[in-house]
Amino acid sequence: MQGKEQGEQGRKKRWRENVADFFELPKELLCNLPRATIIGNVQLHLENYGGIIEYTNEILRLKIRGGEMVIKGENLVIKHFFGEEIFVEGRFQSIAYF
């Protein structure tokens, strides 16, 4: 049951991606993907994220569609965050997706 659902979702997703490709539309709108703007290793602006999973001085884990985004660094500070937007500052060492 679950597998079938996932398959359907997968197909739907692929179809949306194709549409986005064909019309050259931004994928973050159609596929609900996060959109990140990273300035050097000091500032990150992420739109369309799902929530904070873990936050300490050195690590920030954010929920995004289909997984999570892990930012490691020093003195991580969340400058602002609203419903779907987050502004992070600090000295990043790595940004990874799982």
Place this chain on the structure above:
Amino acid sequence: MFDWRILWPGYLLISVKGSGLARFLNLATRQGINFWDLGYEGSLAVLKIRPRDFKRLRPLLRKTGCSVRILQKKGAPFLLLQGKRRKGLALGMAFFCFMLYFFSLFIWHINIEGNTDVSKEEIRAVLENNGVKEGIFKKRIDLTELERALLLKIADLKWAGAGIKGVFLNIQVVERLREPPLEEEPRNLVAAKDGLVTDILVLSGEPLVEIGDTVQKGQKLISGQVKIIEELEDGEQLEEIMEVKPKGMVQALVWYESYTEVPLYQVRKKRTGNAARFFSLEVEDRRYNLWGPASSPYRNYEMEKTKHFYVWRDLRLPVELSIIGYRELEVDIQPVSPQAALQEAKNLALEELNLQLPKGATIKERYVNEFYFFELGRVGCRVMIETLEDIAV
């Protein structure tokens, strides 16, 4: 970076303790509670929050097992709350605001624009007659009434506009353009130049001069008023004056004269290549010599003055740097033969005459007088031309 929220509504600096920090933050965001500047101070998570959101945190804390503490209250609202205790300060602030408001209720200055012939005093007098002057209460000014009064009292104004901007009363006026008086069409033909009349041809009108008359510039030659004498049956004469447009030609001899003098020597100037420069600073009327000779070291020289101004945007420094350059000249004086000098003087005189001569004038005669002033070292030449032309205009 300056945080404007410190002015309004202020903010609370709070610390959050507990393992469910991430969950607490997510829940709060979902409820529309805004945080900013979330960071760690040692092992303590610190964040900023609007004061009114603080109460909304309590149910979330219970749910997530976190605890919060207020570390600091910042912003104008908290200062104002403190001001409750300091009555004098609060009173002073209120008094200041009130005075600012109170004094902005009056007109402090009247600007008058657009007048050139009508004096400002005249406009001010009208304003004062209407009770408007500096210091008047703004509400008491009736702008439309003022505009109408200006237009009524001062005839030279075509339009007047009054407006209040802050503590200024702006009066704008447009003056009536005076129409130039209509020029009457000339009813007479007059002489354009002095001359001796040689021939008259009248097409319409009545001639006022005869052949052989000397006329002066502006003198009437042909009148546009024609006298008609009618003889009635009973032998009486009836005079009638009829206006016509005068037409005709008046030919006259006109003289043109020109006189030029030319020296009997020729001056040639040549630079020797010697030069000197003088630098000085000028502050308003004073001059401070820097270096170089203040007056020319040469007997014959040419001088060039340069002034440097220092301008930065709209500001001009009062100090000017003045540079005077001197160049030595060699002057060579060579005598010219009287015949050659005279020829040149004659040519110059003729050239000047040609500029005076109108087109289509027939030259009747040309007189040339030569003058030799050997003691003055000059020769002169007078050329006179007699032409025949139509001088009636």
